[in-house]
Amino acid sequence: MKLDNLKEKNYSNVTSLISAIIFFIIGSIIFTNPNSTIKFISYVVGGCFAIIGLFKIWSYYHAKKKEEEAYLRDFSVGLIALIAGIVLIIFSNTVEALIRIIMGAWILFNGINLLINSIKGLKNKVKSSKLLIILSLIMIFFGIYMILKTNLIFQMIGLFIILYSVTEIIGYIYYSQNN
Numbered sequence: 001m002k003l004d005n006l007k008e009k010n011y012s013n014v015t016s017l018i019s020a021i022i023f024f025i026i027g028s029i030i031f032t033n034p035n036s037t038i039k040f041i042s043y044v045v046g047g048c049f050a051i052i053g054l055f056k057i058w059s060y061y062h063a064k065k066k067e068e069e070a071y072l073r074d075f076s077v078g079l080i081a082l083i084a085g086i087v088l089i090i091f092s093n094t095v096e097a098l099i100r101i102i103m104g105a106w107i108l109f110n111g112i113n114l115l116i117n118s119i120k121g122l123k124n125k126v127k128s129s130k131l132l133i134i135l136s137l138i139m140i141f142f143g144i145y146m147i148l149k150t151n152l153i154f155q156m157i158g159l160f161i162i163l164y165s166v167t168e169i170i171g172y173i174y175y176s177q178n179n
Helices: 014-032 034-065 072-090 092-123 129-148 152-178
Strands: none
Touching: 014 034, 014 152, 034 072, 034 092, 034 152, 072 092, 092 129, 092 152, 129 152
């Protein structure tokens, strides 16, 4: 990748400020009310899956009626999408728990692996093993904490969106004052 092709961020137009304000609002909503946000996203994604599924099933039967080549794959994909959409809509409360448990378990698993490798390194007198043991224990703690603490992931996402938008707004103000 050539560095010559990189462009500098342009804060000169109002659209960058407007998009930063919109991101700030979205981040604030996600941070302060993650349950409703997750439910809304589950409803929207589930509805889209259900509509796609219904369309695929309808197109399969429509092609079959016209005696055109109807693919059973379309019917299968449609049925799976419809079922997935209904499940997302009905079980929207469990979507957050599922994501939280999967991500927490992933961090916990990596922390345990790091701890095992660090202990092996400690036995082999590797200098960085003590630091890695501390980091692995922190990862294990955060993995367990993430599994047990509801809405933590989505609050963090909201917080990162807020921080991003604040830096964008500061960049716009700084650029506007210097030009």
